[in-house]
Amino acid sequence: MDPSTLKFFVFTTKNPYDDEAWTDPFSVSNSGAHIDPDLFWDDDGKAYIASAGIYLQSVDLSTGGTGQAVDIWNGTGSPHSEAPHVYKKDGWYYLLIAEGGTEPTHRVTIARSRHIFGPFESYSKNPILTNSSKNWWGVALATRGGPNWEIYHMGGGTVLFPAKWEKDQWPVLESVRGHMKGPQPRPNKNVPGSGAWVGSGDVVNFEPGSQLPKHFVHWRPPPNRAVDYSISPKAHRYSMGLKASVANLTASAGYQPTDGQTFVARRQAHTRFQFSIDISVSLTRPSQESGLSVFLTSHQHITLSLFMPQNSRKGPQMRLQTIAFGKPNITAPDTVMMSIPKP
Structure with missing residues (x-):
């Protein structure tokens, strides 16, 4: 991919639960062609973007202008320092990142500093992997399958695990296991927003006037979603019409993501399930x-x-x-x- 095409985009809204309330994106300078942008707001209201590398730069979200990207930490020596997130707690700036890529050496490491641009001190016990009710939680990338990543048909999934973060101390994360114990809150479906619940089944008949379910996804953004995926067209009620793309799922060496790839999917949520399509x-x-x-x-x-x-x-x-x-x-x-x- 041409590095000059790697841009940051920001969407804004006053109601994140309403799809129609989101603005069109505006671009933010990304002269270093970085990836994995993450926003952080300091106590004084100033905003910053952390990105893979690990780089940090100030950003004006009203104009899209940015300051110079500063290399603030290169991790603990593993390749692919990425996915940064900045926390401020007890007067410290904590920088949490991922290292090792998405292979078996994947790990989470952390550093901290009294100043937003560092220098950052690495935690001596790296790598680490531990709400309003004063219970800290961590999320991690994990796979269902194995051993040694030989079978992982569901790819990387997100797991929730308990954590402890005492005042002025480093966060301590529990090990991720198949069976976890922790102060889990009671299930509550009285929450804002719309869409299907994670793990629930689907019966989709594409009724006239309906839309593609929100949890259905594409491999590449459709060039024209309304045309490529037509719901209940006049000649074929209670169906979805698909406009064929030139590229199949494997594509080819000359394929560009902007070419389009007709594919609609539902993320797998269970290792065992039944499904059918007509x-x-x-x-x-x-x-x-x-x-x-x-x-x-x-x-x-x-x-x-x-x-x-x-x-x-x-x-x-x-x-x-x-x-x-x-x-x-x-x-x-x-x-x-x-x-x-x-x-």
Whole structure:
């Protein structure tokens, strides 16, 4: 990706629960082509952006102008210092970051300083990994599967775990385990906002006048969502019409995210579940495809689809295909082609 295209964008709202209340984005200077921007407001009202590296710069959120980006900490020596977040507690500025990328060496480290731009002192017990009711909580990236990241079909998920943070001390985080204990608050569904509850099931009929559910996602932003994903069109009520993209889920070397990629998904929330979809499709050209996918990335997914092969004399076929690029010691199963079962 061209570093000059990496920009920061800010959206604002007075009501975060209302989709229509958010403003259009305005850009913020990112001359260093950094990633993982995180906003921090100091006690005097001044705002700052921390970004991967780890860099910090002042920002004027009324104009989008920024000060010079300062390298404030490079972590503890692991690669990929990123995802910073600044806390201010007991007169200290605490800088929490991630290191090691998203592989097995992933870790969380912390440093602190009396001044916003440092120098920052690294915690001697790094890496660390411990509400209004005075209970501190931590969140971490974790996977369901294993061992050694051999199987992780749900990718990285967020887990909640207890923490302790005494006055003037460093935060102490509990180890993340399969079964956790802590002062969990009682379930409460009397909260603002709308949309599906995490973990609940779906029955989506695409009723006339409805919209795509808020928790349905895309792999790339649609160039024209209303056209590419039409809900209950006149000729096909109670369905969603999909406009085919040139690129399939694996895409190609020349693919650009702005080209669009027709794909709508729901994040997997359970290791065991049942689901079904109804598809009505007309395949008339070689390589046309429509179906479903267990999808992690363009390089790692499993698809079950109706597919028009190059030799289309037999018409559309059913194809089961596994894509597993970039993972060492992993051999993907052979692609399976078969006739479409008759109803």
